[in-house]
Amino acid sequence: MAWIKKVAWQHRLPKQQISATSGTILTYGSYGLGVHSSDSDIDALCVGPFFATMADDFFIVLRNMLKGRPEVSEIHCVKDAKVPLMRFKFDGISVDLPFAQLKVLSVPENVDVLNPFFLRDIDETSLKSLSGVRANKRILQLVPNVENFQSMLRCVKLWAKRRGVYGNLLGFLGGVHLAILVAFVCQGNPNASLNALIMNFFETFALWPWPTPVILQDGLPAPGDAMETRSLMPIRLPCSPYEYCHSNITRSTYYKIRTEFLRGYTMTRDLLKPDFDWGSIFEPYPYSKIHSRFLKIYLSASEQDELGDWVGWVKSRFRSLIVKLEEIQGTCDPNPTEYVDMDVTEPNVVFYWGLNPCKRNFTDAASVKEDFMTNINNGYQGCPGRMELSIVLTSELPKNVLADGTGSGKHTKACWKILDYYNQQRIPIYSQHLPHYFVGYVATDGEPESPSAAVIPIMNI
Numbered sequence: 001m002a003w004i005k006k007v008a009w010q011h012r013l014p015k016q017q018i019s020a021t022s023g024t025i026l027t028y029g030s031y032g033l034g035v036h037s038s039d040s041d042i043d044a045l046c047v048g049p050f051f052a053t054m055a056d057d058f059f060i061v062l063r064n065m066l067k068g069r070p071e072v073s074e075i076h077c078v079k080d081a082k083v084p085l086m087r088f089k090f091d092g093i094s095v096d097l098p099f100a101q102l103k104v105l106s107v108p109e110n111v112d113v114l115n116p117f118f119l120r121d122i123d124e125t126s127l128k129s130l131s132g133v134r135a136n137k138r139i140l141q142l143v144p145n146v147e148n149f150q151s152m153l154r155c156v157k158l159w160a161k162r163r164g165v166y167g168n169l170l171g172f173l174g175g176v177h178l179a180i181l182v183a184f185v186c187q188g189n190p191n192a193s194l195n196a197l198i199m200n201f202f203e204t205f206a207l208w209p210w211p212t213p214v215i216l217q218d219g220l221p222a223p224g225d226a227m228e229t230r231s232l233m234p235i236r237l238p239c240s241p242y243e244y245c246h247s248n249i250t251r252s253t254y255y256k257i258r259t260e261f262l263r264g265y266t267m268t269r270d271l272l273k274p275d276f277d278w279g280s281i282f283e284p285y286p287y288s289k290i291h292s293r294f295l296k297i298y299l300s301a302s303e304q305d306e307l308g309d310w311v312g313w314v315k316s317r318f319r320s321l322i323v324k325l326e327e328i329q330g331t332c333d334p335n336p337t338e339y340v341d342m343d344v345t346e347p348n349v350v351f352y353w354g355l356n357p358c359k360r361n362f363t364d365a366a367s368v369k370e371d372f373m374t375n376i377n378n379g380y381q382g383c384p385g386r387m388e389l390s391i392v393l394t395s396e397l398p399k400n401v402l403a404d405g406t407g408s409g410k411h412t413k414a415c416w417k418i419l420d421y422y423n424q425q426r427i428p429i430y431s432q433h434l435p436h437y438f439v440g441y442v443a444t445d446g447e448p449e450s451p452s453a454a455v456i457p458i459m460n461i
Contacts, residue, residue: 028132041094100126144190167336171253206265291354300348301385310385329359365389
């Protein structure tokens with residue numbers, strides 16, 4: 001609220017409008033659905049009124065205010081993502097904060113983002129930013145029993161993580177995919193117990209006729225949009241404009257997801273028996289028993305702060321590497337777990353992807369690395385780290401990889417950090433509405449007429 005009042009004053013709004021204006025924060029993702037855990041991130045959306053801009057007011061003014069708070073650390077601006085956002089830690093909790101602008105003066109604290117009134121004349125970026133909040137809210141409206149839905153979703157997410165089929169960037173199912181699949185089963189079994197719901201979940205999707213899309217029933221006439229043909233497992237978002245969830249699923253990951261659905265279906269047939277062993281469903285995927293060879297992906301950076309940015313960027317390009325490996329050896333099993341090589345001093349993250357045991361002629365990763373490096377070097381704005389690809393045998397895997405199929409590495413997200421440009425040539429930026437009001441600097445590479453996108457907020461009031 002302090003931010004939006006400050007921005008209203010900068011835009012020289014009348015006193016009555018400054019007094020009346022407001023913005024709000026809405027949560028979504030696992031936190032918004034009520035299925036978060038103690039180590040979860042928080043996905044939150046900053047919703048501002050018509051005069052608040054993303055470029056200046058959100059990425060400069062609000063960032064500067066957040067940076068000045070003692071609770072906030074590691075603040076980065078991710079401007080090149082499909083949904084631009086700020087990423088930071090608040091009291092040690094990771095927060096992703098995108099921005100949406102509504103064409104109103106005052107945004108209610110619990111604004112109804114499903115109300116068409118608030119979506120009129122909205123820009124495309126704001127609509128994308130609102131997508132997660134709107135999907136969450138609609139899911140919670142459509143499930144017959146929210147408590148059953150939440151309990152079931154927690155179980156399904158644990159299963160997906162343990163069995164190595166969770167993670168959109170690795171070509172598997174993301175949080176929103178699982179939420180819609182769980183909601184679909186809840187809708188079809190409104191009076192079922194939790195045990196019966198989980199059994200129905202595996203039965204439903206083990207036998208699902210993909211690529212028939214999964215669509216929640218909302219009581220409204222079915223839209224006459226075209227069928228999704230690009231995705232192997234299309235899952236539709238439950239709010240208008242009706243779109244399909246973004247998916248990175250490939251032939252290999254599709255096969256593994258289907259295999260795990262079938263395994264779950266086979267195992268849960270006996271779920272209602274008194275002696276059923278729940279632990280068997282959540283048993284970690286035995287990568288070292290399934291695969292004899294692995295592609296080792298070693299990512300490192302000179303500083304720990306740079307590592308998260310580098311790993312996040314490389315992960316955002318993983319799909320192209322999976323597809324390349326499929327071209328060479330038919331299939332690939334990308335383990336989403338991130339490990340750390342403790343034998344080296346530089347900050348690092350290591351992935352081990354299972355290779356096709358029937359294609360032993362693939363022994364040199366050099367050509368794959370060259371192709372993938374071309375992909376990841378295109379567009380990265382930070383300080384690039386190091387990447388090494390090599391093929392290792394199961395006997396060469398570290399003990400922590402062999403001991404636990406899911407590992408214990410920390411998870412990083414795509415993040416493009418604003419670098420320190422104070423020693424470079426900079427262009428001062430002034431408010432469009434108050435000509436003499438200094439906002440911050442734009443850093444350049446020595447060419448003032450061609451500023452980069454990195455804005456350094458140093459504005460103080």
